[in-house]
Amino acid sequence: MVIIYGSSGARSDRVVWALEEAECDYEFRKLNFRTGEHRQEPFLSINPGGKVPALLDGDLTITESTAIVSYVGRKYSKFQLVPEGDLAKQAAYDQWTSFLITELEQPLWSIGKHKFALPAEWRIAEMLNTAAKEFAVAAALLAGHLDGRDFMLGDQFTMVDVIAADTLHWARRFAQPLNSDVLESYADRMFTRPARKRAADKGTVSTKG
Numbered sequence: 001m002v003i004i005y006g007s008s009g010a011r012s013d014r015v016v017w018a019l020e021e022a023e024c025d026y027e028f029r030k031l032n033f034r035t036g037e038h039r040q041e042p043f044l045s046i047n048p049g050g051k052v053p054a055l056l057d058g059d060l061t062i063t064e065s066t067a068i069v070s071y072v073g074r075k076y077s078k079f080q081l082v083p084e085g086d087l088a089k090q091a092a093y094d095q096w097t098s099f100l101i102t103e104l105e106q107p108l109w110s111i112g113k114h115k116f117a118l119p120a121e122w123r124i125a126e127m128l129n130t131a132a133k134e135f136a137v138a139a140a141l142l143a144g145h146l147d148g149r150d151f152m153l154g155d156q157f158t159m160v161d162v163i164a165a166d167t168l169h170w171a172r173r174f175a176q177p178l179n180s181d182v183l184e185s186y187a188d189r190m191f192t193r194p195a196r197k198r199a200a201d202k203g204t205v206s207t208k209g
């Protein structure tokens, strides 16, 4: 059984959702951020960066949420949650994964950090407008891509949908407008998937938003 270290509302949400999509047995180990459990041993020996998610699968330790989500999809390949064989589809999967973490999540996380996550004395209010503009540009691009498509790669759900929808869920939680009916309805559709609901019922992921 795989072990996933995380905290509800953290990037471990996307991994738990991915594990549910893959119908993989897992044990969720919740770290208490308030007491700084993630910055102490034994967790630091698992991820010296002190961040979640981290996944243990036998002797293998993986960090970085998008890498873990893709690993889960590849390991449970019978569900075809990560493209195999078709080079163009693989490239599209990689392209959108990179876009989501570097173009969409990055300004959103800047907003989160400077609104509430960083210690108050580190926050820079002037960051917020710039990050909101950058987020709006990326969100508009994503909306253009999803217009007329059911899923990120067209007609088939893949793990890149987990990353996209989880990031849109963050935007909702941070009260960052999506300004797009396409994105709103896509996020709603993804969040009513049985696997995401199972994760929510287990209490390991955020349902706010």
Ligand SMILES: N[C@@H](CCC(=O)N[C@@H](CS)C(=O)NCC(=O)O)C(=O)O
Residues within 6 Å of the ligand: 009, 010, 011, 012, 038, 050, 051, 052, 053, 063, 064, 065, 066
């Ligand atoms: N790029 C990493 C980011 C991981 C990350 O920043 N995790 C946050 C929770 S969402 C964390 O553990 N923060 C604790 C801290 O920085 O002290 C990923 O995608 O997994």
